[in-house]
Amino acid sequence: MLIDSHAHLDSAQFDPDREHVVRRALEANVKIISIGTDVPSSQKTLEIARKYELRCTVGVHPHEAEQFSEEETLAQLRRLCAEPEVVAVGETGLDYFKEYAPRPAQQMAFRAQLALAQELQKPVVIHLRDAAEDLLKILKEHPGVRGVAHSFTGDWALAQELLDLGLYLSVNGIVTFEKSHALREVIEKIPLERLLVETDCPYLAPVPVRGKRNEPSFVRYVAQTVAQIKRLSTEEIAQATTRNTQELFGL
Numbered sequence: 001m002l003i004d005s006h007a008h009l010d011s012a013q014f015d016p017d018r019e020h021v022v023r024r025a026l027e028a029n030v031k032i033i034s035i036g037t038d039v040p041s042s043q044k045t046l047e048i049a050r051k052y053e054l055r056c057t058v059g060v061h062p063h064e065a066e067q068f069s070e071e072e073t074l075a076q077l078r079r080l081c082a083e084p085e086v087v088a089v090g091e092t093g094l095d096y097f098k099e100y101a102p103r104p105a106q107q108m109a110f111r112a113q114l115a116l117a118q119e120l121q122k123p124v125v126i127h128l129r130d131a132a133e134d135l136l137k138i139l140k141e142h143p144g145v146r147g148v149a150h151s152f153t154g155d156w157a158l159a160q161e162l163l164d165l166g167l168y169l170s171v172n173g174i175v176t177f178e179k180s181h182a183l184r185e186v187i188e189k190i191p192l193e194r195l196l197v198e199t200d201c202p203y204l205a206p207v208p209v210r211g212k213r214n215e216p217s218f219v220r221y222v223a224q225t226v227a228q229i230k231r232l233s234t235e236e237i238a239q240a241t242t243r244n245t246q247e248l249f250g251l
């Protein structure tokens, strides 16, 4: 069994055939955590989780941070978090690469969601791109917060800082790309008990299906590559990452 710890099943790209996508995952013995990216997306993700008996998260992505209001949005997320399918807050975080929302708005939304996660004692799903310094600073304002840095592509120094804060690191199809030599070297050093796997579908399809629409059943290609890097069997990677994901999200 594998768990795709980060899938965007609410994506419109899955509207025509979501049922088949979920069935292919079940047939491949892959469980799914579907990730919300704003309030409507979180509501849709929750409905999908209910329908297919999956787990999900609710949150506001840094790209959408300008819509975040500390009263209304936070109250909506708090209400959604009470549903039994919801296992974490997120995805939230900072993205200074695309910077679709102004940095102060991203920081405010991130702080508010970290505080919500602490209040509700839920883990957080963190998106980080080109904003490590501010992200680490804000994380340190919320000691004891548990979570995962998803789509991890940083260097070993950043990995160590995130691991020291108690976070898990999640890897996806990027690890299978020809050019990701440096990332593979970092993953070799990440302790097995802190590693998760994900697809981030419908984006970032791994080799050998690169360029196609990604889906949860393809997480096996990520696990196979991680197994090669760690010189372990795919089964050992599956067992370890499943256990880690269950621990983190209380599954």
Ligand SMILES: [Zn+2]
Pocket: 006, 008, 035, 091, 200
């Ligand atoms: Zn995502």
